[in-house]
Amino acid sequence: MLKNYLNLAWRILGRRKFFTFISLFGISFTLGILMVVLSFLQSELGTNSPLSNKDSFVYIQQTSLQRTYYDTIPTIDTIFEKDQILYDTTYTYKESGTGVSQSSLSNSIIETYLKDLPSASNMTKFMPGNLQDVYVNGIKLSLNILLSDANYWSIFDHKIIEGRSFGEEEVESGTPVIVISTETAMNYFGRKENVVNEEMFINGITYKVIGLYPNNGKIISYVSPDAVSPYTSMVSSRKKEFYFGPFNVMYLAKPNSIKQLKSDIKAVAGTVPLDHPDNKYDYKEVIFQPETYNEMYAEGIYYDGGDAEKSLSIMKLVLICLFLFFTILPTLNLINLNVSRIMDRSSEIGVRKAFGAHQGNIITQFIVENIVQTLLGSLIGFLIAWILIQIINNGGYLGNSVLSFNLKFFVYSILATLLFGVLSGFVPAYKMSKLQIVDALKENKL
Amino acid sequence: MIKLNNITKVYRTKTIETTALNEIDLHVPKGEFLSIMGPSGCGKSTLLNIMGLLDEPSGGTIQVDGQTISKYTSKATAQFRNKKLGFIFQSFHLIPDLNVIDNVELPLLYRKISKKDRREMASKALESVGLANRKQHFPNQLSGGQKQRVAIARAIVGNPTIILADEPTGNLDSVMGDEVIEILTKLNKENNTTIVMVTHDERMAMKTDRLIRLYDGSQIA
Incomplete structure (x- = not known):
């Protein structure tokens, strides 16, 4: 049938x-x-790859310093008395709003307060968005070079298809080594393989290529950089400050500890001292806004006053x-x-x-x-x-x-x-x- | 074979009640070729539909092949129709998406018969109506007379004991009409199949064993 x-x-x-x-x-x-x-x-x-651990990521992009503004408001009353105008002025001192300064995190804040949180199993710090122009046979090539610590490779699991990634010793010593993507290899050397031990001249420094990973095409720059090098290999022109610096931080939360880790990070913010000389504008509060990878991504599309969870929901x-x-x-x-x-x-x-x-x-x-x-x-x-x-x-x-x-x-x-x-x-x-x-x-x- | 006792059919709307059949008593013995005549709207087709268990009467009882029919929508009634009854309609009612042999096979689909046997039975039925060479044609490729002969083949393929024909020659010219009546008469004589035919055509009716006439829902002759 x-x-x-x-x-x-x-x-x-x-x-x-x-x-x-x-x-x-x-x-x-x-x-x-x-x-x-x-x-x-x-x-x-x-x-x-390189986001196999993405669901355990907790990201801090910046430090926020917050202060309250006060205004003195004069109120003038006029009174008529015996054909004369008399003025009675009252001054009111009250809150008129809050001001926030935001920037990436400083090395000192990361090393002193954000390292070794109990609910995190690993952490990396890196400087994203570092664009460098290099020249190949007279043709300009703009490279998005990520400067990171050695932990970057264990959190973002790029598949190294040739050579190796760099380790802690190379980061500590500031060795000019670089791991590049296949597209960078193609653009710089004209081939997508056999590039280990080749040299690249970037920003006045000669870098030795030690590894190669495939392009993954992700939109987020620190997930899909053109090349990665130890953050100590390039001298930052940025002035060193206590509160602000060039770093972002990505944690790997322990199993089922995302909420705990977020709460730990928020709590740590309260322990950062405010009496440091770099607090020139009398900021009263330090705020970290930890967010998961998906929240960070959603916030990039729809920003809702820093509420990443709401952005993700929307x-x-x-x-x-x-x-x-x-x-x-x-x-x-x-x-x-x-x-x-x-x-x-x-x-x-x-x-x-x-x-x-x-x-x-x-x-x-x-x-x-x-x-x-x-x-x-x-x-x-x-x-x-x-x-x-x-x-x-x-x-x-x-x-x-x-x-x-x-x-x-x-x-x-x-x-x-x-x-x-x-x-x-x-x-x-x-x-x-x-x-x-x-x-x-x-x-x-x- | 078919016994109708006190059959009435009333169509009711909110404002009007129309009696289509009024206390009809009728007995059609096995092997009879009966024709029903009457003016349009007198209830001929309604009576035929009730005999074929296609419509429910408002009152009265029906016995077909010794079985009193009570439930019209049950699986058992469907099976009864499948095995005992064959229908021929004025407007043929062939399924346009199926070719001739598939149309003829249709009643056999609802029996447990292998495809090979179905094909054989359908081919024989088509041969008996003279359309063995039209098996793969589709209904829209056939003339009116050929369509009606396919419809007859479909009605007889399952060897039913009763064939109910609703104006089978109504859409055909006289030559084709004669051919159809000839086939039905042959079926009646050779297979002893009981046939009840509704017709407007006195000439066709005269070729059957018995003629009854309806007027305004009542049997007058």
């Missing part, structure tokens, strides 16, 4: 070409685009709404098409019932038709996604982002579309299967 239903479903698809085209186009195009979008999100926010909500929008519309369309398709075949239902089909036969027939159609649409969607991903990767339309096909999502999508297919077929089929045979035959659309 099932074979008959499948056979019939296949014939119906072939015979009703326009309807089949519209349905398959809706299913496959929606699924294809969703899979490409998800591949991008997976590539950017997924737990893959980003998630927007993504869910977009997902629903792009899935519900085609689903409703599919349901609508199925309803009209089944209604249009009421005479056929009448004939089938007249010749012995019972309600279950009718419902099963239409559901099988929907399942065949949905599966076919999903397969075409799979092909569309695969082709788009190849085009995007080969053409480099998303920078260095390398999209990969997400099979898990594909399976989930098929299950979801199958569910919609079954439901969208079941409701009208059930309704029509209950139709009196004479009423169905009266439609006379055969």
